[in-house]
Amino acid sequence: MPDLDESKKRCARVAALLKSLAHPQRLFLLCRLAKGETTVGDLRAASGASQPLISQHLTRMRREGLVLARREGNHVHYRIADPRLAGLIQTMEKTFNE
Template sequence: MHNSTVASLAKIMKSIGHPIRLKILCLLVDGGQTVGEIHDQLTTSFANVSQHLQRLHHQGLVVTDKQANFVRYSIASPKVTEMIGTLRRLYCRSLIDNETVKSQKSNPMRNKS
């Protein structure tokens, strides 16, 4: 791998490494959304969502589509969708596994069938 490729990949990983940006990308995997729609699903300010979207756009991870008075953001490429989808599946799987273990520990009679 060339140094320039490694540097580019490191920038991308740094961009998705921020919790809010990762949440935004996870939301966009399911389809394009406006800043307002994304804001409604996060616990941060509208301006903060907008700043994070600008950073993701600058890194080439999301694209914009102006529709009337709104700008719709979506994932820039199938590769980004695949990468975020994989992270989401791995993260959700660990959450489900942890919840199952907690449930089994808190209710041992349920597991005696």
């Protein structure tokens, strides 16, 4: 019986991560980002959400360490920070593809 406390801690960490994924628009953004680096403008165009809202979602995910930002001139490029997350998102897309 492997460490119950350890298991709970892991659940707490993963649940915190999932909280960020558990939102239609954020998940949509992450699915896009899982395919490669993207600018805010492109994400905005694809998602159709308002600019401040997208920015808030991205800021939140940046704060939580899910994504990384890189400014290039007037545009900011976002990407997924941890390849394991990108993998998980793609797994989920495959798993629930219909």
